[in-house]
Amino acid sequence: MNKFKIDSAANLTIPGAEVYFVPDFFTQQESERYFEQLLEQVNWKQEKIRMFGKELPMPRLTAWYGDKAYMYSGLENKPQPWLPVLLQIKDKVETATGHNYNSVLLNLYQNGQNSMGWHSDDEPELGPEPTIASVSFGAERRFGFRHRHNKAQKNIYLTITHGSLLLMQGPTQRNWQHAIPKTARPTGNRINLTFRNIVS
Known part of the structure; x- marks a missing residue:
């Protein structure tokens, strides 16, 4: 059931999915402030994952904050306590989406070669x-x-x-994978936060 409370949200036409996109969810001023605070305050880490029998660095920096531990890509993420800036963003997201979230995964993409491979957020804990x-x-x-x-x-x-918000819900993770592909185009830092609710 859709609880999204933003009239301007675009309901993307994706069969077997329920996805909404708001390109200007935060104002330009809010976006600049949050970007700088997150870049400076978050405890960013270069995690390693095992692929093809080798331990390789993730092609991005990550951080896990919230109330619950979480396993993905063979990594056990122990939560760091919420930062004030994260709680401010979470409050606005919860108000808009009508959902509560107890954890957030942060990714920092520093250039076009930083990426996220095809995957679904379909772990049992979710x-x-x-x-x-x-x-x-x-x-x-x-x-x-x-x-x-x-x-x-x-x-x-x-x-x-x-400053955008992308909401994925309903059967989306069951039917679709998503990714941030590499790009040869020069690009600067991008910070992404995926708020989620760990149920177990």
């Missing part, structure tokens, strides 16, 4: 139909959707903007 609220600040990046089962379905792409 429940059967998780609601993921994704907030972005900084450089624009291309964001893709790929159907998990229907290979004839073309990939869908949109440009994620400074």
Whole structure:
């Protein structure tokens, strides 16, 4: 059931998914302030993951804050206590989406070679139909959707903007993967926050 409380939100036409996008969810002034605060205050880390029998650095910096631990990509993320700036952003996101979130994953993409591979946020701890609220600040990046089962379905792409909110809910994670592909185009820092509710 949709609880989204923003009339200007674009309900993206993606079959078997429920996705909303607000390109200017935060004002320019808010976006600049939050971007600088997050860049300076978040305890960014370069995590390593095991792929093809090798331990490789993630192609981005990450941080995990909130009330619950979380496992993804073989990493156990122990939560750091909420920062005031994170609580401010979370409060506005919760008011707009009608959902509560107890944790947030932050990603810092420092250039076009920093990326996020195809994946779904479908870990059991998130429940059967998780609601993921994704907030972005900084450089624009291309964001893709790929159907998990229907290979004839073309990939869908949109440009994620400074101060935007992307809401994925309902059957989205069950049917679709998403990614931030690499780009050869010169690009600056981008900070992404994905608010989620760990249910177990």
